[in-house]
Amino acid sequence: MEAVLFFAAALGALAGAIGVVALRNPFYGVLALIVHLFSLAVLFLLLESAFVAAAQVVVYAGAVMVLYAFVVAYVGGETEPAFDPIPGQRFLAPLLGAALFVELSIAVLGSSLVALGTEGPDVKAGFGDPVGIGKLLLERFLLPFEASSILLLLAAVGAVVLAGKRGEA
Amino acid sequence: MNVEWYVVLSSLLFAIGAMGILVRRSPIVILLCLELMLNAGNLALVAFSRMVGNQQGQVFAIVVMVVAACEVVVGLGLIVALFRRKLPLDVDALRELRG
Numbered sequence: 001m002e003a004v005l006f007f008a009a010a011l012g013a014l015a016g017a018i019g020v021v022a023l024r025n026p027f028y029g030v031l032a033l034i035v036h037l038f039s040l041a042v043l044f045l046l047l048e049s050a051f052v053a054a055a056q057v058v059v060y061a062g063a064v065m066v067l068y069a070f071v072v073a074y075v076g077g078e079t080e081p082a083f084d085p086i087p088g089q090r091f092l093a094p095l096l097g098a099a100l101f102v103e104l105s106i107a108v109l110g111s112s113l114v115a116l117g118t119e120g121p122d123v124k125a126g127f128g129d130p131v132g133i134g135k136l137l138l139e140r141f142l143l144p145f146e147a148s149s150i151l152l153l154l155a156a157v158g159a160v161v162l163a164g165k166r167g168e169a
Numbered sequence: 170m171n172v173e174w175y176v177v178l179s180s181l182l183f184a185i186g187a188m189g190i191l192v193r194r195s196p197i198v199i200l201l202c203l204e205l206m207l208n209a210g211n212l213a214l215v216a217f218s219r220m221v222g223n224q225q226g227q228v229f230a231i232v233v234m235v236v237a238a239c240e241v242v243v244g245l246g247l248i249v250a251l252f253r254r255k256l257p258l259d260v261d262a263l264r265e266l267r268g
Contacts, residue, residue, distance in 0.1 A: 013178070013182060017186065020189060020205055021192065026197045029197075029201050030201065033201050033204060037208065043178075044215055049218065055231060060237075064238055068201070071248060071249060074249065090192060093188050093192045094188055096191060097185065097191070100187055101180055108177075109173065123219075141225075141228050144228075148235040151239050159245070162243065162247055162249070163246040
């Protein structure tokens, strides 16, 4: 059952990713990314991290993707022209991508992590629930938590400065 | 399922995202491909967290989500600013800073 779910979600994630890269219309790309994010949430659930999965669906597939959809609608989702500015780009890029995949796989699988090839240790029932994550965030990782809140504030101010009306002058 | 499967899937997704950044020219799609790469990293972090059996990797993944949200906001702000100045939304046409 777990294997079936894993392969279904992995196929969904791969299909979404390939859709983002291959579809010419940016709006369809956004929709493909939503499929990808939902599949990843299923994978997170299989890895016993319920809170990250919930945040993935609510924050990512919900809020962030709505932002993308709005900007695509505002800018106008025109399809890309098909000319090739760098000769051979369309052949070279998949080659480089494949090389990167092989390299990353070798780097990770060749590392001497003891848990490779196992399913990981047995975990307690509450592994990855909001209680545990919240405790970690507010005790051990309090400083990164506050720093990320400042980062969010800066990003919001920056976006207003970048895209605001005054920038037109 | 072995944890290896998740890690290999994550590196495959990362490679697809990197390939997309190399191939595409619309800045919006390049941001979408960046999201693909960040999420591949998240998948690896959560898989490693499961492998080790403690939750700290999941906190990392949440922080990565925060950073991704910031990146999206600033990137989309830049795209809207480009659009308002009637500049072409094509990273190959925007080459003034390229020396």
